[in-house]
Amino acid sequence: MAAKVRRPITIKDVAAHAGVSFKSVSNVVNDRPYVSDELRRRVQHAIKELGYRPHSVARSLINRRSNLLGVVLRASAADTHADPFFSQFLLGACTAAGAEGFGVLVQILLTEEPFRFYADVFDHQQIDGLIDFSPRFDDASGAEEESDQDLPVVRIGRARPGTDTLAVDGDNEQGAYTAVSHLISLGHRRIGMIANADLSYTVANTRVQGYRQALAAHGLPFEEDLLIAGSFSRQSGQDAMVHLLDLPKPPNAVFVSSDRMALGAMRAVYDRGLRIPQDMAIVGYDDLFLAEHTNPPLTTVQTPIDEISTRSTRMLIDAIRGLHIEPRQVILPTRLVVRQSCGATTGATQDWQP
Amino acid sequence: MAAKVRRPITIKDVAAHAGVSFKSVSNVVNDRPYVSDELRRRVQHAIKELGYRPHSVARSLINRRSNLLGVVLRASAADTHADPFFSQFLLGACTAAGAEGFGVLVQILLTEEPFRFYADVFDHQQIDGLIDFSPRFDDASGAEEESDQDLPVVRIGRARPGTDTLAVDGDNEQGAYTAVSHLISLGHRRIGMIANADLSYTVANTRVQGYRQALAAHGLPFEEDLLIAGSFSRQSGQDAMVHLLDLPKPPNAVFVSSDRMALGAMRAVYDRGLRIPQDMAIVGYDDLFLAEHTNPPLTTVQTPIDEISTRSTRMLIDAIRGLHIEPRQVILPTRLVVRQSCGATTGATQDWQP
DNA sequence: CTGAAAGCGCTTACAG
DNA sequence: CTGAAAGCGCTTACAG
Numbered sequence: 001m002a003a004k005v006r007r008p009i010t011i012k013d014v015a016a017h018a019g020v021s022f023k024s025v026s027n028v029v030n031d032r033p034y035v036s037d038e039l040r041r042r043v044q045h046a047i048k049e050l051g052y053r054p055h056s057v058a059r060s061l062i063n064r065r066s067n068l069l070g071v072v073l074r075a076s077a078a079d080t081h082a083d084p085f086f087s088q089f090l091l092g093a094c095t096a097a098g099a100e101g102f103g104v105l106v107q108i109l110l111t112e113e114p115f116r117f118y119a120d121v122f123d124h125q126q127i128d129g130l131i132d133f134s135p136r137f138d139d140a141s142g143a144e145e146e147s148d149q150d151l152p153v154v155r156i157g158r159a160r161p162g163t164d165t166l167a168v169d170g171d172n173e174q175g176a177y178t179a180v181s182h183l184i185s186l187g188h189r190r191i192g193m194i195a196n197a198d199l200s201y202t203v204a205n206t207r208v209q210g211y212r213q214a215l216a217a218h219g220l221p222f223e224e225d226l227l228i229a230g231s232f233s234r235q236s237g238q239d240a241m242v243h244l245l246d247l248p249k250p251p252n253a254v255f256v257s258s259d260r261m262a263l264g265a266m267r268a269v270y271d272r273g274l275r276i277p278q279d280m281a282i283v284g285y286d287d288l289f290l291a292e293h294t295n296p297p298l299t300t301v302q303t304p305i306d307e308i309s310t311r312s313t314r315m316l317i318d319a320i321r322g323l324h325i326e327p328r329q330v331i332l333p334t335r336l337v338v339r340q341s342c343g344a345t346t347g348a349t350q351d352w353q354p
Numbered sequence: 355m356a357a358k359v360r361r362p363i364t365i366k367d368v369a370a371h372a373g374v375s376f377k378s379v380s381n382v383v384n385d386r387p388y389v390s391d392e393l394r395r396r397v398q399h400a401i402k403e404l405g406y407r408p409h410s411v412a413r414s415l416i417n418r419r420s421n422l423l424g425v426v427l428r429a430s431a432a433d434t435h436a437d438p439f440f441s442q443f444l445l446g447a448c449t450a451a452g453a454e455g456f457g458v459l460v461q462i463l464l465t466e467e468p469f470r471f472y473a474d475v476f477d478h479q480q481i482d483g484l485i486d487f488s489p490r491f492d493d494a495s496g497a498e499e500e501s502d503q504d505l506p507v508v509r510i511g512r513a514r515p516g517t518d519t520l521a522v523d524g525d526n527e528q529g530a531y532t533a534v535s536h537l538i539s540l541g542h543r544r545i546g547m548i549a550n551a552d553l554s555y556t557v558a559n560t561r562v563q564g565y566r567q568a569l570a571a572h573g574l575p576f577e578e579d580l581l582i583a584g585s586f587s588r589q590s591g592q593d594a595m596v597h598l599l600d601l602p603k604p605p606n607a608v609f610v611s612s613d614r615m616a617l618g619a620m621r622a623v624y625d626r627g628l629r630i631p632q633d634m635a636i637v638g639y640d641d642l643f644l645a646e647h648t649n650p651p652l653t654t655v656q657t658p659i660d661e662i663s664t665r666s667t668r669m670l671i672d673a674i675r676g677l678h679i680e681p682r683q684v685i686l687p688t689r690l691v692v693r694q695s696c697g698a699t700t701g702a703t704q705d706w707q708p
Numbered sequence: 709c710t711g712a713a714a715g716c717g718c719t720t721a722c723a724g
Numbered sequence: 725c726t727g728a729a730a731g732c733g734c735t736t737a738c739a740g
Contacts (some may be wrong), residue, residue: 004714020710021709021710021711023709023710023711024709024710027709034709035709036709039709058716061715061716061717061718062716062718063716064716073716
């Protein structure tokens with residue numbers, strides 16, 4: 001453990017203490033070749049003894065590198081409070097960044113605020129690159145893809161087709177496909193879908209694709225009536241389910257591509273005096289903490305958030321280092337977590353009431 | 355909006371463009387007095403035109419200030435995934451810090467890792483001060499209060515008695531007091547408590563104090579049997595409730611000082627075939643997102659996390675600026691959110707099943 | 709390996 | 725207000 005330091009120790013203090021030139025200290029610190037083992041040992045000893053830490057700011061000034069990564073989250077105030085992914089994402093990002101000597105600067109913006117360019121987001125703070133973690137930002141605006149500097153940017157989510165934006169995302173198509181196929185394998189033939197948002201959002205659109213592909217792959221027709229789009233909120237999930245239940249011939253299973261909205265959908269089902277999953281099977285998306293605690297526990301799709309955070313951070317650091325990055329878009333597989341709301345009796349978790 | 359910049363613009367570029375000395379540019383940027391309005395206008399015009407941003411690293415080197423705040427979260431991997439407070443805390447901290455020209459550097463540590471001193475946490479990254487957001491870190495270790503540098507630190511949580519650590523916290527005593535008093539006002543006389551952790555954690559201990567004070571204030575005896583400590587997890591809440599239900603004379607109301615544990619406690623109640631709140635009233639603590647979604651919705655205590663984040667950030671910045679800070683410990687009032695698990699019929703939310 | 713110099717972009721303190 | 729200099733802590737490039 002480093003000795004406790006009161007006054008800043010500089011490279012010169014270390015050089016004096018070790019009886020070498022400060023140049024040699026620099027060489028040792030930066031792991032340069034042509035340093036004799038003996039010299040290295042003496043310098044390292046002095047560094048330890050004095051508790052020397054290279055002054056990152058001075059190095060930044062000369063290297064034109066701050067070794068700082070920016071992470072921006074654009075979300076509504078309500079989302080932020082509940083967003084279970086951001087903390088988890090940060091954990092992975094901090095770990096991956098730290099391993100490469102980078103720190104993580106965070107900026108959270110409310111979508112209610114006027115749009116800001118990346119350069120403005122971190123204002124005068126120098127960063128070497130940036131991760132845009134704004135899963136719910138309307139893709140149609142597109143403004144966030146326009147890097148206003150030569151700043152490397154990795155986007156969490158889907159890149160706009162035709163662009164070469166660096167992007168990492170969970171496989172929404174596959175996640176939805178798996179969820180719906182699971183319902184089909186359980187014997188359901190009329191399966192509705194409540195999309196998590198308007199289809200201009202890729203995060204909604206891609207999941208609808210998976211839904212349609214699953215139907216098609218199993219020879220089931222796509223019925224326009226059975227697909228309805230919500231808007232992220234629980235209430236919108238409830239409204240959508242009411243709409244489906246009011247159909248002349250309602251579905252008996254629904255894929256709700258957001259756990260939060262699935263909560264609202266379940267409420268609508270119970271309000272009609274129907275049972276889950278007997279009268280209505282439900283599968284969600286996200287695997288929020290609460291998915292385990294609904295009644296019955298919610299079968300849902302889990303996004304590989306840890307892997308997304310690690311991959312995107314490494315990708316950004318590679319970009320900062322000028323490496324050639326291939327592929328530029330990474331899509332990571334999701335996992336279906338089977339509980340009871342789908343009607344499968346094979347769920348690992350047992351039944352309980354709250 | 356700033357013009358788009360390809361190459362870094364320096365203070366000299368601005369000076370040349372405006373036809374003034376670079377010294378004057380510095381004066382304008384730093385809002386020094388004795389700058390004529392005419393000069394200021396010319397410089398500001400040039401700054402805008404060139405899209406100049408002062409190089410924060412160069413300023414840091416000379417000012418010995420990075421304008422960077424560190425925020426550390428120490429948590430277990432499981433907690434991180436679910437911790438609803440951290441994102442929300444960061445939102446407040448980023449906003450408050452940004453308003454004063456500070457950026458926020460984040461570091462998330464897993465409690466499973468070996469302990470690290472603050473200086474090691476941010477390694478070589480320079481920060482001006484630090485917020486320790488480690489609500490569940492065992493207070494008994496105390497290591498985190500020992501600043502190993504002259505680094506200003508604000509702790510989120512309770513300061514150790516007798517120390518002058520800067521600290522901001524929610525009023526756990528008052529929160530618990532209010533929760534238990536509410537149960538008493540509903541007619542309950544045998545009220546148990548499941549503490550969120552071992553009493554060596556102030557976050558548990560203070561809530562127990564509130565529980566005892568509420569009993570005493572209403573002339574009810576404190577019965578040792580009715581108090582049992584869990585350990586943050588849902589399972590521990592379930593086990594504790596089983597224990598209480600096995601008592602010769604079980605309570606008919608329980609204050610569980612953690613929503614997550616309340617979830618386990620509810621499960622234990624249902625496993626016995628009992629009803630909530632008719633057979634067992636329950637009040638939680640934290641107001642997690644899911645509290646609204648339990649069956650029945652959970653009455654719980656809400657911590658003023660937004661105010662905690664804003665106050666602690668401002669306090670840290672004041673400390674960095676060398677201001678005298680009084681009081682050094684701030685305790686902010688909590689709020690009881692009445693739903694249905696306590697048996698009050700006056701809850702604003704209506705009854706529903708999941 | 710050491711020495712002596714220049715420079716990263718800025719601020720400070722000192723003369724004019 | 726301007727000018728010319730020094731310096732924050734470090735790295736780079738150049739001689740020895």
